[in-house]
Amino acid sequence: AQTVTQSQPEMSVQEAETVTLSCTYDTSESDYYLFWYKQPPSRQMILVIRQEAYKQQNATENRFSVNFQKAAKSFSLKISDSQLGDAAMYFCAYRTSGTYKYIFGTGTRLKVLA
Amino acid sequence: NAGVTQTPKFQVLKTGQSMTLQCAQDMNHNSMYWYRQDPGMGLRLIYYSASEGTTDKGEVPNGYNVSRLNKREFSLRLESAAPSQTSVYFCASTKRGGQNTGELFFGEGSRLTVL
Numbered sequence: 001a002q003t004v005t006q007s008q009p010e011m012s013v014q015e016a017e018t019v020t021l022s023c024t025y026d027t028s029e030s031d032y033y034l035f036w037y038k039q040p041p042s043r044q045m046i047l048v049i050r051q052e053a054y055k056q057q058n059a060t061e062n063r064f065s066v067n068f069q070k071a072a073k074s075f076s077l078k079i080s081d082s083q084l085g086d087a088a089m090y091f092c093a094y095r096t097s098g099t100y101k102y103i104f105g106t107g108t109r110l111k112v113l114a
Numbered sequence: 115n116a117g118v119t120q121t122p123k124f125q126v127l128k129t130g131q132s133m134t135l136q137c138a139q140d141m142n143h144n145s146m147y148w149y150r151q152d153p154g155m156g157l158r159l160i161y162y163s164a165s166e167g168t169t170d171k172g173e174v175p176n177g178y179n180v181s182r183l184n185k186r187e188f189s190l191r192l193e194s195a196a197p198s199q200t201s202v203y204f205c206a207s208t209k210r211g212g213q214n215t216g217e218l219f220f221g222e223g224s225r226l227t228v229l
Contacts, residue, residue, distance in 0.1 A: 009154070033216045045204065045220035052216075091156060093218070100145050100164055100210055101172070102218050106156035 002027045004094050006105035013082045014113050020067075021077045021108045023092030029053075033095040034068065034075045039107075040088040048090070051075065079110075087112040116140050120205045120221035127195045127228045135190040135224050137205030144210035146188035147218070148172075148180060150201040157204065163188055165210065195228045202226075 003026045013019035025034070036048040051059045051068050058066050063083075067076045079086055092105040118139045127133055139146065144165045149157040149172075159172030163182040177199060179191045188207075192199055205221040 006156075035216075035218070037218075043202070043223045045206075045218075047217050050216060095216055095218075099170070100208065101159065101162060102147065102206075102208075103159065104149075104157040106154060 002029070002094055002096060002101075002103050004092055004103050004105040006092055006108050008108045009106070010109045010111070012111045012113055013079070013086075015082055015084060017082055018078060018080045019082055019110065021079075021090055021092075021110065023075045023077070023105055025073050025075065025092075025094050027073065027094065027096075029097050031097045034066075035093040035095070035102075036064070036066070036075075036077045037091045037093060037104075038086075038088045039091065040085075045091075049077065082112050084112050084114060086110060118205055118207055118219050118221040120203075120224050122224060123222065124225050125227070127192075127226065129196060129228060131195050131228075132191065132193050133195065133226075134192075135203055135205070135226075136187070137189065137221060138187045139205075139207040139219070140186065141207065141209070141219065142185070143207035143219070144185070145208050146182065147206040147208075148178075148188070148190045149204045149206065150174065150199075151204060151223070152201050160190065160203075192226075195226075197228045200226060200228045 032053045034051045038046045063080045147162040148160040161180040166185045203224045
């Protein structure tokens with residue numbers, strides 16, 4: 001069975017600095033999707049960025065980028081120029097290719113310091 | 115644009131009571147999901163429905179039942195609520211196949227407390 005591990009329960013970053021959140025996963029599949037979701041205090045789940053496993057190029061969305069290492073089964077999220085609004089819980093997620101199951105990590109709470 | 119709608123948003127139950135969480139999506143999605151979120155445990159999949167007419171167990175199905183009523187609606191039922199089922203419940207949906215981003219769309223969550 002697939003698993004997703006986020007080993008950092010909590011991280012802090014100074015405003016305008018860069019922070020990297022870690023995620024590793026375990027799978028025997030070759031084709032899958034990976035996602036980072038943000039959950040602010042409002043509880044709403046917001047998609048930050050997605051990566052298709054067959055694409056070698058790392059995904060980027062404005063200040064958010066990923067470092068996707070398929071062989072190492074690693075999918076880290078880099079947030080550049082951190083803003084106070086980035087403070088939230090961040091979840092890494094894996095989607096299986098056949099059954100469309102989405103499996104989430106335990107989350108990393110990001111604090112942004114002014 | 116409603117997206118994924120869950121009801122109720124909040125509910126307090128006594129141990130042994132039953133209740134149903136309702137979920138509906140208006141995006142013509144094939145697949146629907148129920149997750150629970152507990153501190154330090156992330157989102158754990160309870161049940162999912164890959165397509166209308168099918169349901170499958172996730173990681174933590176014990177104590178729950180689901181019904182995929184039609185393509186739009188997917189309900190979660192607690193037959194005899196227990197304090198361990200105190201949690202925030204999320205319904206989610208996604209389009210299966212074709213040209214799509216694979217994004218999972220979430221409802222706003224339902225906070226359930228079992229006393």
